[in-house]
Amino acid sequence: MAAEHADDGVGEAADTNRRTAAQGTASEPPDGRVAGGDAKAAVAVDPKVAAAVAAAEAAGPQNGETVRVDSWIWSVRLVKTRSAGATACKGGHVRVNGDRVKPAHSLRVGDEVRLVHEGRERIVIVKRLIRKRVGAPVAVQCYVDNSPPPPPREAVAPAGIRDRGAGRPTKRDRREMERLRGAGGRPGGH
Secondary structure, X not given: OHHHHHHHOOOHHHHHHHHHHHHOOOOOOOOOOEOOEOHHHHHHOOHHHHHHHHHHHHXXXXXXXXXXXXXHHHHOOOOOOHHHHHHHHHOOOEEEOOEEOOOOOEEOOOOEEEEEEOOEXXXXXXXXXXXOXXXXXXXXXXXXXXXXXXXXXOOOOOOOOOOOOXXXXXXXXXXXXXXXXXXXXXXXXX
């Protein structure tokens, strides 16, 4: 076999490189892919984000362990407080794989979490389990967001806002503002 390498100009160093490439390195999965996507994406990751991801993984559960659903939705910043997450679970606003769950329900990687919060439904797939609250750039790497886009904000100016110095509104101006606000002014609409 050494004669074959001598003929094609490949030395022992290239043979070692082939073996390490076939085995993969400690940071790469064994199938040869770069962790987290293609090689270009791996180079473009901010070192601070990478360090925060590593810290979150170190503080996360070990193999086989699970995380409470109320803790996880707080950790990945879907709710502002853990108690708000627990309240949402108790109120039936959190579903895991289609089932209503209690705050102490155990999450696993691959679970689908549906959360109705502040008038919006969030649908996320768990990619990584973490216990501690992390920054937003790290949090978005812990789930796949399949949520519908948020409803568009109203493009019109709020009704009833008057220019500064315009003085006291007349009776006609006041009735117009009430009509725009939808306030129930006088019955009959006069």
